[in-house]
Amino acid sequence: KQEVTQIPAALSVPEGENLVLNCSFTDSAIYNLQWFRQDPGKGLTSLLLIQSSQREQTSGRLNASLDKSSGRSTLYIAASQPGDSATYLCAVSNSGGGADGLTFGKGTHLIIQP
Amino acid sequence: NAGVTQTPKFRILKIGQSMTLQCTQDMNHNYMYWYRQDPGMGLKLIYYSVGAGITDKGEVPNGYNVSRSTTEDFPLRLELAAPSQTSVYFCASSQTVENQPQHFGDGTRLSIL
Numbered sequence: 475k476q477e478v479t480q481i482p483a484a485l486s487v488p489e490g491e492n493l494v495l496n497c498s499f500t501d502s503a504i505y506n507l508q509w510f511r512q513d514p515g516k517g518l519t520s521l522l523l524i525q526s527s528q529r530e531q532t533s534g535r536l537n538a539s540l541d542k543s544s545g546r547s548t549l550y551i552a553a554s555q556p557g558d559s560a561t562y563l564c565a566v567s568n569s570g571g572g573a574d575g576l577t578f579g580k581g582t583h584l585i586i587q588p
Numbered sequence: 589n590a591g592v593t594q595t596p597k598f599r600i601l602k603i604g605q606s607m608t609l610q611c612t613q614d615m616n617h618n619y620m621y622w623y624r625q626d627p628g629m630g631l632k633l634i635y636y637s638v639g640a641g642i643t644d645k646g647e648v649p650n651g652y653n654v655s656r657s658t659t660e661d662f663p664l665r666l667e668l669a670a671p672s673q674t675s676v677y678f679c680a681s682s683q684t685v686e687n688q689p690q691h692f693g694d695g696t697r698l699s700i701l
Binding site (some may be wrong): 478505506514516518519520523525526532559563565567569573574575577578579580581 | 592621623628629630631632633636638644645646647676678680685686687688689690691692693694695
């Protein structure tokens with residue numbers, strides 16, 4: 475059974491710092507890995523999707539990497555801003571049979587201090 | 589650009605009551621999903637559908653039912669509400685499993701008292 479772990483569970487940093495969020499997964503049979511942002515009381519917003527054959531994806535100040543063989547992904551946020559404060563969720567789409575939905579980690583709650 | 593729309597946004601039920609959570613998407617996506625999110629936890633898959641007329645169980649299907657009569661709609665039914673079903677429910681859709689992201693609704697907050 476796929477398991478997804480996110481470290482740290484919470485992070486608080488001053489504005490302007492660069493930061494890294496970590497995600498690990500136990501089964502490398504995946505189609506892709508997705509990073510989402512969730513604001514309080516809201517749904518999930520897709521940030522980046524990395525296909526299993528890719529190593530990284532970039533969108534603005536966000537860069538996500540994928541090492542499928544070791545079961546790890548990182549989300550790098552450059553020059554953090556207070557508006558980046560949210561919970562960040564990592565999820566994998568499994569290709570090894572079973573249900574076609576995503577398996578999620580518990581998230582990293584990020585606070586950017588002004 | 590509505591995307592994925594869920595109704596209602598909030599609901600309180602008594603134990604044993606039934607209700608249907610509605611989900612509609614206007615992106616002509618084949619795949620639709622229902623997840624639940626408990627406090628401090630990631631989302632868990634309840635049911636999913638790969639197209640109209642086809643549904644399948646996810647990780648936590650007990651106590652729920654779904655149907656997919658059209659591409660747009662994927663309602664989730666709770667037949668006999670239990671306190672353990674208190675949660676936030678999210679509906680999502682995607683065009684493919686392999687290389688397209690899932691799009692999420694804003695969720696339905698459900699309390700069973």
